[in-house]
Amino acid sequence: xxxxxxxxxxxxxxxxxxxxxxxxxxxxxxxxxxxxxxxxxxxxxxxxxxxxxxxxxxxxxxxxxxxxxxxxxxxxxxxxxxxxxxxxxxxxxxxxxxxxxxxxxxxxxxxxxxxxxxxxxxxxxxxxxxxxxxxxxxxxxxxxxxxxxxxxxxxxxxxxxxxxxxxxxxxxxxxxxxxxxxxxxxxxxxxxxxxxxxxxxxxxxxxxxxxxxxxxxxxxxxxxxxx
Amino acid sequence: xxxxxxxxxxxxxxxxxxxxxxxxxxxxxxxxxxxxxxxxxxxxxxxxxxxxxxxxxxxxxxxxxxxxxxxxxxxxxxxxxxxxxxxxxxxxxxxxxxxxxxxxxxxxxxxxxxxxxxxxxxxxxxxxxxxxxxxxxxxxxxxxxxxxxxxxxxxxxxxxxxxxxxxxxxxxxxxxxxxxxxxxxxxxxxxxxxxxxxxxxxxxxxxxxxxxxxxxxxxxxxxxxxxxxxxxxxxxxxxxxxxxxxxxxxxxxxxxxxxxxxxxxxxxxxxxxxxxxxxxxxxxxxxxxxxxxxxxxxxxxxxxxxxxxxxxxxxxxxxxxxxxxxxxxxxxxxxxxxxxxxxxxxxxxxxxxxxxxxxxxxxxxxxxxxxxxxxxxxxxxxxxxxxxxxxxxxxxxxxxxxxxxxxxxxxxxxxxxxxxxxxxxxxxxxxxxxxxxxxxxxxxxxxxxxxxxxxxxxxxxxxxxxxxxxxxxxxxxxxxxxxxxxxxxxxxxxxxxxxxxxxxxxxxxxxxxxxxxxxxxxxxxxxxxxxxxxxxxxxxxxxxxxxxxxxxxxxxxxxxxxxxxxxxxxxxxxxxxxxxxxxxxxxxxxxxxxxxxxxxxxxxxxxxxxxxxxxxxxxxxxxxxxxxxxxxxxxxxxxxxxxxxxxxxxxxxxxxxxxxxxxxxxxxxxxxxxxxxxxxxxxxxxxxxxxxxxxxxxxxxxxxxxxxxxxxxxxxxxxxxxxxxxxxxxx
Numbered sequence: 022x023x024x025x026x027x028x029x030x031x032x033x034x035x036x037x038x039x040x041x042x043x044x045x046x047x048x049x050x051x052x053x054x055x056x057x058x059x060x061x062x063x064x065x066x067x068x069x070x071x072x073x074x075x076x077x078x079x080x081x082x083x084x085x086x087x088x089x090x091x092x093x094x095x096x097x098x099x100x101x102x103x104x105x106x107x108x109x110x111x112x113x114x115x116x117x118x119x120x121x122x123x124x125x126x127x128x129x130x131x132x133x134x135x136x137x138x139x140x141x142x143x144x145x146x147x148x149x150x151x152x153x154x155x156x157x158x159x160x161x162x163x164x165x166x167x168x169x170x171x172x173x174x175x176x177x178x179x180x181x182x183x184x185x186x187x188x189x190x191x192x193x194x195x196x197x198x199x200x201x202x203x204x205x206x207x208x209x210x211x212x213x214x215x216x217x218x219x220x221x222x223x224x225x226x227x228x229x230x231x232x233x234x235x236x237x238x239x240x241x242x243x244x245x246x247x248x
Numbered sequence: 249x250x251x252x253x254x255x256x257x258x259x260x261x262x263x264x265x266x267x268x269x270x271x272x273x274x275x276x277x278x279x280x281x282x283x284x285x286x287x288x289x290x291x292x293x294x295x296x297x298x299x300x301x302x303x304x305x306x307x308x309x310x311x312x313x314x315x316x317x318x319x320x321x322x323x324x325x326x327x328x329x330x331x332x333x334x335x336x337x338x339x340x341x342x343x344x345x346x347x348x349x350x351x352x353x354x355x356x357x358x359x360x361x362x363x364x365x366x367x368x369x370x371x372x373x374x375x376x377x378x379x380x381x382x383x384x385x386x387x388x389x390x391x392x393x394x395x396x397x398x399x400x401x402x403x404x405x406x407x408x409x410x411x412x413x414x415x416x417x418x419x420x421x422x423x424x425x426x427x428x429x430x431x432x433x434x435x436x437x438x439x440x441x442x443x444x445x446x447x448x449x450x451x452x453x454x455x456x457x458x459x460x461x462x463x464x465x466x467x468x469x470x471x472x473x474x475x476x477x478x479x480x481x482x483x484x485x486x487x488x489x490x491x492x493x494x495x496x497x498x499x500x501x502x503x504x505x506x507x508x509x510x511x512x513x514x515x516x517x518x519x520x521x522x523x524x525x526x527x528x529x530x531x532x533x534x535x536x537x538x539x540x541x542x543x544x545x546x547x548x549x550x551x552x553x554x555x556x557x558x559x560x561x562x563x564x565x566x567x568x569x570x571x572x573x574x575x576x577x578x579x580x581x582x583x584x585x586x587x588x589x590x591x592x593x594x595x596x597x598x599x600x601x602x603x604x605x606x607x608x609x610x611x612x613x614x615x616x617x618x619x620x621x622x623x624x625x626x627x628x629x630x631x632x633x634x635x636x637x638x639x640x641x642x643x644x645x646x647x648x649x650x651x652x653x654x655x656x657x658x659x660x661x662x663x664x665x666x667x668x669x670x671x672x673x674x675x676x677x678x679x680x681x682x683x684x685x686x687x688x689x690x691x692x693x694x695x696x697x698x699x700x701x702x703x704x705x706x707x708x709x710x711x712x713x714x715x716x717x718x719x720x721x722x723x724x725x726x727x728x729x730x731x732x733x734x735x736x737x738x739x740x741x742x743x744x745x746x747x748x749x750x751x752x753x754x755x756x757x758x759x760x761x762x763x764x765x766x767x768x769x770x771x772x773x774x775x776x777x778x779x780x781x782x783x784x785x786x787x788x789x790x791x792x793x794x795x796x797x798x799x800x801x802x803x804x805x806x807x808x809x810x811x812x813x814x815x816x817x818x819x820x821x822x823x824x825x826x827x828x829x830x831x832x833x834x835x836x837x838x839x840x841x842x843x844x845x846x847x848x849x850x851x852x853x854x855x856x857x858x859x860x861x862x863x864x865x866x867x868x869x870x871x872x873x874x875x876x877x878x879x880x881x882x883x884x885x886x887x888x889x890x891x892x893x894x895x896x897x898x899x900x901x902x903x904x905x906x907x908x909x910x911x912x913x914x915x916x917x918x919x920x921x922x923x924x925x926x927x928x929x930x931x932x933x934x935x936x937x938x939x940x941x942x943x944x945x946x947x948x949x950x951x952x953x954x955x956x957x958x959x960x961x962x963x964x965x966x967x968x969x970x971x972x973x974x975x976x977x978x979x
Contacts, residue, residue, distance in 0.1 A: 030489070030492075030493055030580065030581065031403070031489050031492055031493075033403075033404065033405025033492065033672060034405070034672060036673070037672070037673060037674040040674060041674070069672075070405060071402075071403045071405075071488070071489060071492075073489070074403070074487070074488075074489025074490075075403075075489075076489070129666075129667050130395075130398050130399075130402055130667045130668075130669070131666055131667070132402075132665075132666055132667070132668060132669045132670055132671060133666055158671055160402070160669045160671060160672065162402075222671075224674065225671045225672070225674050227674075230677045230688075230803060230804070230806075231671075231674070231676070231677065232671060232676075232679065
């Protein structure tokens, strides 16, 4: 399976994503933001970081970069696109997924392990993962997900809520919400569920010696669905 | 241009006789630009004029040292052609004036020092010190500094893996912000700052030059007074995004051999970078200042030479490589300009619009810079306090433990390090909060451990012992994670060197740290001195900060301090003599601030450390933690909290009082957790190596149980430990 990771100036999880994708068997290419066309890919990843310094608004300048039209075209044709952290912010700025990511509720950058409960219905990202609760990792300043009531309802009706913050027992509550996100939302799909935007970094938790190994399930499941 | 006179020289921070010497050496009066250059190169921060004499004595050599002090950073060999580049640096003065930008640019500056040498930064650390929590400025300074460190490090994408925070009223008017960076490089791809060859192009890359930070280095060489707000314009403004681009562009250019020498523009900007490169190469340098990319209009040569705008580098390139280099910097959207060349004049010659605006022999700025043999006062070892049973009457161990765990200097600093990205780059295998941070050497089995330590109250009580103690503590922290200690970097934060007491603290701390460094074969490879940490004539406690680096050959052998399994046995390796003077217990509980710091026995230190490391390598230890602030009881409580386990203490039968046993801060000790089946084996090894040890208890679930005292729930203790800082920052 072929994947492409876009490097924007200021991306800083591009290498980590490259390492993770290769570890699980993807043939990955790095793509420069100034290029016009993405190479032939089965998956495109917008990595975390601070694209264009996050100036103006997180992700907003990247959403106007040269490469982005090609990403949008790929996505509209049903190609699989993942945006992690800053990548999620970019997806939102391009309009590929719905909502907004505000400053964290307590106005602090947060770096820690969190638990999420995944939506396993009708999507290729989490469907066959054996665990119900995944221990992933977040590191962000602006991950407080928000959307209108109507959008929330239509996303819920269409199973577009991808993952929600919970505690180690799977309980979704105010206490297990690290950043104030509406409904504890940590990640969402587009309508067709080929695009996933999420704040947690699966690429940072892919080995038992790291803070968790649950990111491995994510990549393994994704690859198994693509074969 | 204004005529330079003695008064203007003094306004630039120079002393009367220093100005006289400049005129004599030049055989004329300097013009204003030249005076600015002299003041920047001759100030304490750049010239080390008060400290040089003593720093020369430092132990800087060792089998694994590739580069000692004198370069942008030190370099050590970690095998397989890999090397680690590291250094610690202070950004104290700017951080007090403007905490966010001061701390942020401190991180930016030390990162540049490391990637200038060709290394990709792989870890950041910091040591930050604030005034008393009740001081009205403390909270906002702490918040600003933490956000500044995070703001820069998080954006550039280098994990912050360890640190240290302390509170003491001596920092009320002068906080300390020390930042450390480690980078990874191949041994044959290290870049240095020594220029070589004539007529080689001198290139300016990075951000444009603005009027920010003019005289930053002079400000950092002065004490503070009431007019401190006026100094804000001397603080630089950081842009981590540009630094990230500069990092990637420089590393890309470094892939081949285009670069002859490279130096970041840190303190004293273009002045010190150009002078240092030429001076090391025994060359001259010619610069055309009108070619320097500026972000403001009508900048004068004086301003261009003294600006401390961030994220800039100066490079001496091989002839003919300009085009290729420019392409790389264009790709990363960074300025690139050929601004001059190397010459054989041995002078720095500056032109602006074809007029020569300065011409100074480089030797006068470096070799001829003043060097002082300051007067210093020897300190006496304070008399030991005689604690008696009466002092401990009415005290309960459990109450004391709760109080210590919730005290500002012992409490959990999670509120701080959760704001630092400590996992980016995907190789962090031990996060902040342990004895040392650990990152894997990407793509290999090796891992690097790093720690920062300082003990200002020990150093204040007796500088010589304190200096020794910190080096030993750093050594111990590395051993506790299973790393072989290799080398250290030091950040020497002191008061006013013109005062014999402060100078004495400096001299004796350096002697102490040097003695330990020699004995432990733990050389100093880089460092920085920060004097004049003084406000309205009140100086800080002497605070040398030591950053230590160690190697773990196989990352799977790393251990952590959290207790692992119930039923395991807890040993304390090293002898507990009951030294309470200067301990947290004496200060927080008995309100006794006098007395000498604990003694260091270097033989035992080395012997205990080496044996513990051997036990870890032999996989006989499940968890380890050194005994430091708050003694055995505090140490074990932290191991319980981290591991969510408890301990059942054996009945205490020692000769000293139990408070002395549990809370004394004798040095050279480790708490280790050993599986029952390995207890005899461990005892045998400890006996064979003549290490003193005590068996103190057994790991149990959830509680700390001490004879004759109520049982403590570890969950509750964890809350005590965590709550203080959370509540302090929220309220």
